[in-house]
Amino acid sequence: MSSTAHGHAASVGNGHDAPAGHHHNPGFIEKYLWSTDHKMIGFQYLFTGMAMALIGGFTVYAFRMQIAFPGMSIPGYGRVTAGDYNALVTTHGTVMIFWVAMPVLIAALGNYLIPLMIGCDDMVFPRLNRLSYQIFLVSALVLISSFFVEGGAFGGAWTSYPPLSSKSQYNLTGVGSTLWVVAVALEFVAFLLGGINFVTTVMNSRAPGMKLWDVPIVVWMIVLASILFMASVGPLVAGAVMLIFDQNFHTGFFDPVKGGDPVLWQHLFWFFGHPEVYVVLLPAMGIVAEVITVFSRKRLFAQRTVIMTAIAVGIISFFVWAHHQFVAGIDPRMANVFSVTTLIISIPVAEMVFVYIGTLYGGSIRLTTPMLWALAFIAEFLLGGVTGIFLGASGADIYFHDTYFVLAHFHYTFFPIAFIAVFAAITHWFPKMFGRTLNETFGKVHFWGTVIPFNCIFIPLFVLGVRGDHRRIYDYRHFPDSMQAGMQDLRVFATLSLVVLLAFQVVFLVNFFYSMFKGPKAPANPWHANTLEWAAPSPPPHGNFPEGLPTVYRGPYEYSHPDRKEDYWPQHIAPEGA
């Protein structure tokens, strides 16, 4: 196994001894759609993820407008019916988690960064990698196609609880619900292939001299996240197959009339669903570690602690899932276990946050756009984390469960993960990815235009949740007590803040695409960073390191070493006198 992997990597490596890109003149399709180059596959995932984020953003725009201005014809959508509303809510949740957070954080960044950061020329299984993206693309198309079938897109919420999701007389979207399950299952297959590739590559293809502790935190995190994903996804894939059978072949896995149990799905779903939170959190934490060390010119406060806590998070994350079912009637003794693990898992995460803040201490902090994003991630994610404590204490969860408090809580974790950390990553690695520089002013405008409206959306939703607003309500006018003075105003304020947030993303898109083609050319190492990707030219050619694969002499965070005149010491620079 490992010998074939090495053999393959070596043969690809030999092919690139010639100057990059000259061995072969690929056509458009071969270069952009049929490529086995890890960077191109990373871009494919990134751009697909961005396109899906537009869908996720549009759906949330449509249904939030309906909540704020019920019954009004929404500009760009029209009148939202109750059925539309359910489909929009479902699609928003599904798309943002499975087709935005996952592909961008794990697949796009993992594919782009892993080979560059561990100093090799490509993934160990490049064709598997290509297949992974192709399956992912098919899954996205299947999901989108569900909008155009009879009955429309699935309207059973992203958690897809049966019997609502398993019977078309309940969800009224028979074809859409099956397409939804098929799309999710396909997408998992894609990430399984990607995960195998990531783990194998990091185990086998690290640059000479690179010990495991010399692997940058973000690579550690993506690999741990992949392992976590692969270990947790099996039960859900099995559950998805059972759900497809219940929907189409009238089996009764989740049907109490036929001896099944609807709560079984909840266990299968959350056994995956909660580790999933950490699957996307860990890469985000890794991005922040990279950005913070580079822009505070400091060693990471406690590198090994971060890795150890990440491993701890991964293990504990398998024992928290039933906290989603505190009100589903589970035995109090079982709730006991899950409540204590839920509270304990916050500790390693809090520890990471402390390490990052400790890294700032005594630093030489540069106020760049990626650094702003990284710091905002810590502040916002912390708020998401501590509001989780309210829910972990099982007594209080009885009240907060299924209210807007939960919704605001997980958006305070997911938005920092899927957007704030991703913007930190994109602004940080953009010069490497495209060989050009993003505009800093536009970047900062976009930063403030995103972070301020984000808080303006979700703080009101916290208030509404505490006030007792339950979730997935199409029209609050049906509940006189939910329309008391001020409550609708908060909903309108949150919605308008969302519109502002969405509008500011145009600034990002303009900056991104303009700079991609017309931005000032970037040097190979604009941030004076240590990790190996900055040793490659910007953008790296096919094969990554035209001057030969690097050798590693030290850890990734040797900033401001007392023996050096410069305040950074790249991993691949041989020690003087060696």
Added chain:
Amino acid sequence: MTQWLRELLFLPERASTFADRVDALHYQVFLTTMGVWAVITLVMGYFFVRFRRKRVEQSTEPFHPPLSMEVFFVAVPLVVFLGWFTIGFRDFTWYRNPPPDAIDVYATGKKWMWKFTYPEGPNAIDTLHVPVGRPVRVLITSRDVIHSFFVPAFRVKQDAIPGRYTETWFIATRTGVFDVFCAEYCGLSHSRMLGKVVVMPVEEFEDWRAAEREQSFAARLDADPTRDEARATLVTQGERLALEKGCGRCHTVDGTPHLGPTWRGLYRSMQTLTTGENVVADEAYLTRSMMNPGAQKVAGYFTDMPSYFGLLTNAEAAALVEYIKSLKGEEPAPGAMR
């Protein structure tokens, strides 16, 4: 103090003993976490300002954290979190163990309403009447998809799951009318599912329940002297109907076969049909055999039974089925033949 905090934190009105516990935990967690969050963010902000880069290539002092610092940052949150776990779990256990003297009410969620039933009657759609100051246990299930019984003022919530019963309980602390929401997304008209819980003084509740029971349909039938048969049980009604309709010309009730199968022991027995198929003579089969006798005919009988479709009302058919059900299988009386 707590009233002031409640309003400051936007919690809704409080009307149960459990609500007091939830809110007390909420205040603790809220004040502590937000305090800690503010401190951490301020420290980060301070570092951010204090350690801003002043000149290019400004190098930094290396700093190695002592182990005690890491231990401190693990131990303090651990102790605090476990403290909250203890409180939260104490309340959760309390919440999941209703006192034995609680009044039982059944709540059935169905798209998109709540049906509340007291064991001795009455029942009601969407309105639950409970006495103040007395424990009330709600046994919850669902007719179709998963719903969730949620009374914000009581801070209670429990999923309604088809095929099983879950329970919640509360002691209402004041009279009034409060919302019952369905907190679990349940399909197209989830946002139209709204019930009320009416908390009444105990005597008023007892009077109300007694009056409702008197007014119930069954009670009215029983009380009507002109409708003698209505007072009878379904079984005796069925027995009389069998006489009136002449069922006994073909069916015996003592276990001996006649022109048709005997009714004694028929219910839930396995019967072989003329097609060779086996069926269980359950309520559905018995009803079908009255309305369309030729469809699933028991083997061995040659006379064709006439259809009673249109000749029996639904209630009459049900009474006959109940009568047949009451005829449990026994040895046939010797020589008995009608």
